[in-house]
Amino acid sequence: MLDTNLKHIETADILTKIISENENVMVICGRMGPMCIPVYGIAEELEEDYKHVKFCDMEFDSFEANIIRNLPEVQGFMGIPFTIYYKNGKVVKATSSIQTKSQVIIILDKYFGEPNKN
Amino acid sequence: MDANNYYDAIIIGAGPAGLTAGIYLSRAHIKTLIINEGTIGGQMIFTHEIANYPGLESVSGYQLANTMKKQAKMFGCNIKSNVSIKDVNLNDELKKVVLSDGNIYNSKTIIIASGGRPRSLNAIGEALFKGKGISYCATCDGDFFTNKDIIVVGGGNSALEEAISLTKYVNKITILHQFNHFQAFQHAINEVKNHPKINFMMGSTINEFIGNEKLEKVRVTNLKTGESNYLKIDGVFIFIGYIPNTEFLKGKIDLNEFGEIIVGPGMNTNIKGVYAAGDSIVKLFRQITTAVGDGTIAALSASDYLHKQNAKQ
Numbered sequence: 377m378l379d380t381n382l383k384h385i386e387t388a389d390i391l392t393k394i395i396s397e398n399e400n401v402m403v404i405c406g407r408m409g410p411m412c413i414p415v416y417g418i419a420e421e422l423e424e425d426y427k428h429v430k431f432c433d434m435e436f437d438s439f440e441a442n443i444i445r446n447l448p449e450v451q452g453f454m455g456i457p458f459t460i461y462y463k464n465g466k467v468v469k470a471t472s473s474i475q476t477k478s479q480v481i482i483i484l485d486k487y488f489g490e491p492n493k494n
Numbered sequence: 495m496d497a498n499n500y501y502d503a504i505i506i507g508a509g510p511a512g513l514t515a516g517i518y519l520s521r522a523h524i525k526t527l528i529i530n531e532g533t534i535g536g537q538m539i540f541t542h543e544i545a546n547y548p549g550l551e552s553v554s555g556y557q558l559a560n561t562m563k564k565q566a567k568m569f570g571c572n573i574k575s576n577v578s579i580k581d582v583n584l585n586d587e588l589k590k591v592v593l594s595d596g597n598i599y600n601s602k603t604i605i606i607a608s609g610g611r612p613r614s615l616n617a618i619g620e621a622l623f624k625g626k627g628i629s630y631c632a633t634c635d636g637d638f639f640t641n642k643d644i645i646v647v648g649g650g651n652s653a654l655e656e657a658i659s660l661t662k663y664v665n666k667i668t669i670l671h672q673f674n675h676f677q678a679f680q681h682a683i684n685e686v687k688n689h690p691k692i693n694f695m696m697g698s699t700i701n702e703f704i705g706n707e708k709l710e711k712v713r714v715t716n717l718k719t720g721e722s723n724y725l726k727i728d729g730v731f732i733f734i735g736y737i738p739n740t741e742f743l744k745g746k747i748d749l750n751e752f753g754e755i756i757v758g759p760g761m762n763t764n765i766k767g768v769y770a771a772g773d774s775i776v777k778l779f780r781q782i783t784t785a786v787g788d789g790t791i792a793a794l795s796a797s798d799y800l801h802k803q804n805a806k807q
Contacts, residue, residue: 409634410539410555413533417576452626452708453638454626454627454629454708454709455628455629455634455635456634456635471625472625473625473629
């Protein structure tokens with residue numbers, strides 16, 4: 377299991393359940409390495425503001441992560457983490473490798489909407 | 495001034511130097527804020543295994559960073575990470591840090607521990623193919639290049655050691671370096687020179703990354719002749735050193751020609767009440783242990799400065 381404070385997805389079935397039960401889901405599929413840890417950290421920080429988004433992680437080397445590794449949207453990817461954004465169960469965006477907080481915010485705001493600050 | 499945004503000390507940066515300073519200051523009951531532009535831990539989290547940190551036989555950089563963070567927080571240190579610094583005012587007695595989100599923080603003393611970041615080539619297409627053929631981490635992405643031909647850019651210890659670690663995955667490695675000699679330790683040079691999967695392209699640089707969905711070729715220029723060639727390649731790993739995160743300090747504090755902060759023995763800068771520590775200062779060896787030492791000295795100096803300032807009032 378990844379050493380983060382995010383919701384851990386351990387099986388493909390659980391991922392399928394989460395994306396069917398939540399309108400907006402961000403899944404970071406990676407390892408505990410230098411390109412992945414910053415993205416987990418960003419998600420942990422944004423979780424507080426983006427209450428309408430479910431933030432999760434999944435172990436890249438798990439067999440169950442085939443559900444992400446086999447997505448058509450990631451076939452050109454050659455850098456972890458694979459970060460997948462699901463809306464109503466469908467992939468709306470996927471990124472490869474490390475991202476900055478502002479890059480993540482741009483995607484979240486565009487596809488899931490800005491957080492309600494009230 | 496918003497009292498909630500006032501601190502006795504502000505530390506810029508949450509690598510080992512900044513976190514150590516945060517631990518020392520907070521433990522001394524000095525109201526301290528750490529402002530960090532990236533991930534907590536800085537370059538430390540890039541280290542898979544640390545085996546030479548005294549007192550710990552083996553620890554990952556991530557674990558060590560998390561422990562330091564917990565320790566600082568336990569003593570009451572406030573940490574804001576993944577923020578963007580818009581401006582700093584260091585000269586006034588009451589220092590100021592302005593964030594891009596509009597928040598302004600004031601303090602009597604500032605410790606700059608902003609660290610460094612991996613240098614990029616700044617070649618055409620580099621941002622486009624990051625994670626799609628360009629990588630900065632062999633342990634993270636090496637297995638994507640199994641049986642492929644790759645280039646490793648750089649000539650220091652990191653480049654040569656990472657090239658050796660990549661040989662277990664790839665078919666062939668070309669080490670491409672801007673100079674005609676390496677800066678690495680001799681044992682690393684010997685190892686790459688004797689490796690059957692590694693060959694060399696010296697005195698050259700990559701100017702352009704080209705491809706569609708992923709990287710397909712690069713334009714390489716010989717720096718002596720100026721001649722350019724296209725090279726079909728599956729991947730490029732870039733290890734060309736670090737640059738200090740001091741752009742926001744230009745014209746505000748004394749830096750050397752490399753952009754490193756000039757400090758005295760107490761980690762004091764040329765500005766009263768402003769100290770610096772860690773990878774962003776002028777120094778010979780950049781290690782977690784040396785950063786921790788710098789952070790300690792900077793915190794003790796800042797604490798002494800605050801004590802004297804308070805005694806004056």
